[in-house]
Amino acid sequence: MHRALGLLASAIIVGAAIAACRPMGDVGYVEIKTVPAAPLTQTTLYLDSTKLAPIKKGSAILRQRVGTRKLQADGFAGTLAPLCDIVVKKNRITTVTISVLERPPRCQCRYSGTDAATEHACVS
Amino acid sequence: MMKSLPVVFARSPIAAALVAALLVLSGSFARAEDSGSAASPVEEFSKQLEDFQKSVPDLNKTIQDSAGTIDSITDVEKARAEIDKLRESVSTLLGAVSDNGPVSQLGAKALDHIHDKLRTLSQETRFKPEERQYLIGQWRKLQVETESATKELDDARAQFVGLLQILQENEDFIGELLEIRQAEKAIEVIRSLTRDIRDASTQLNKLIGGIKPPGA
Numbered sequence: 176m177h178r179a180l181g182l183l184a185s186a187i188i189v190g191a192a193i194a195a196c197r198p199m200g201d202v203g204y205v206e207i208k209t210v211p212a213a214p215l216t217q218t219t220l221y222l223d224s225t226k227l228a229p230i231k232k233g234s235a236i237l238r239q240r241v242g243t244r245k246l247q248a249d250g251f252a253g254t255l256a257p258l259c260d261i262v263v264k265k266n267r268i269t270t271v272t273i274s275v276l277e278r279p280p281r282c283q284c285r286y287s288g289t290d291a292a293t294e295h296a297c298v299s
Numbered sequence: 300m301m302k303s304l305p306v307v308f309a310r311s312p313i314a315a316a317l318v319a320a321l322l323v324l325s326g327s328f329a330r331a332e333d334s335g336s337a338a339s340p341v342e343e344f345s346k347q348l349e350d351f352q353k354s355v356p357d358l359n360k361t362i363q364d365s366a367g368t369i370d371s372i373t374d375v376e377k378a379r380a381e382i383d384k385l386r387e388s389v390s391t392l393l394g395a396v397s398d399n400g401p402v403s404q405l406g407a408k409a410l411d412h413i414h415d416k417l418r419t420l421s422q423e424t425r426f427k428p429e430e431r432q433y434l435i436g437q438w439r440k441l442q443v444e445t446e447s448a449t450k451e452l453d454d455a456r457a458q459f460v461g462l463l464q465i466l467q468e469n470e471d472f473i474g475e476l477l478e479i480r481q482a483e484k485a486i487e488v489i490r491s492l493t494r495d496i497r498d499a500s501t502q503l504n505k506l507i508g509g510i511k512p513p514g515a
Contacts, residue, residue: 202390204397206460228398236460238397266383266390267467268460299467 201241203263203299206270209233218275221247221255239263243296246271248280258282260296267299340511347506351499358499365492369485378477386466393459396452403456406449413442 209216212233220227222237222244243262250256259282261269270285284297338346371377395402416438423431466473 202394204390204393204460204463235398236393236456237399238394266386266463268463270464 201265204268205237205239206268207235208272209275219249241265262296262298264299269297269299271297351502351506361495365488368488372481372484378474389463396456409445
């Protein structure tokens with residue numbers, strides 16, 4: 176009896192863990208490249224308000240929910256300096272290159288939007 | 300001297316009966332032989348008609364199925380759906396190995412743990428110097444192996460990124476290739492259908508050829 180209850184509890188915990196790990200909704204990817212490529216990028220970057228881990232060897236691929244994200248960098252006096260908008264589409268990669276030598280860093284989109292809504296945004 | 304047969308039969312009624320019986324039996328054997336060697340034209344026609352009638356519904360079904368198949372394989376949306384499916388598969392794999400994906404984070408965690416262990420061991424006073432050196436050596440070995448495994452992960456990530464980018468940048472061309480593949484499948488279906496129709500036509504010709512009016 177105790178054994179069966181134990182098994183049931185384990186199954187519920189494992190199921191809940193799997194459900195928690197599953198990404199919610201549609202996802203796409205943001206590829207961030209930094210130039211010049213360094214073993215570890217010193218500039219701190221943010222996607223919306225989420226701080227990104229330092230970018231290793233000049234490239235990172237990040238899974239993101241579908242939508243438009245704001246790429247930002249640490250600015251003056253603790254404020255965030257917006258660099259560019261990134262449009263994330265389902266199962267697609269949007270690539271952006273950041274020139275980290277400039278102050279503030281500059282965004283260079285692989286593809287830029289063509290319509291009014293995404294004119295200054297990076298698209299896939 | 301030879302005696303004539305009527306004279307013999309008149310004199311011996313038993314012999315006459317035997318001859319008559321022989322004649323009747325031989326006639327019925329001959330008829331039986333005829334029916335065994337070849338079916339009558341009516342029977343032959345019935346058999347061919349039955350075979351043909353049996354094959355017609357099958358052929359109709361094949362035609363309908365083939366039309367459905369061709370409809371579905373010339374559907375451009377289906378080619379698009381195939382690319383989407385392919386992209387989804389690669390995306391799922393990329394999701395696991397992306398920098399913020401679960402597998403990459405596991406690798407990073409494992410490396411962090413090793414670094415912590417090495418830092419702690421270097422300040423550890425519980426062990427003799429040779430014991431400490433041995434433990435540090437073991438953890439360094441683990442560090443090299445973990446780094447090598449995460450390097451493989453980096454390669455896999457780069458590969459999936461490359462694949463997904465190829466898929467999205469050559470979407471139109473890949474779509475066209477898929478449409479060509481579908482068109483080739485359509486040709487196969489048409490060929491198979493043509494074969495079936497030709498067979499039915501041969502059967503019908505045989506049936507018509509088998510109709511012979513009496514005296515023709």
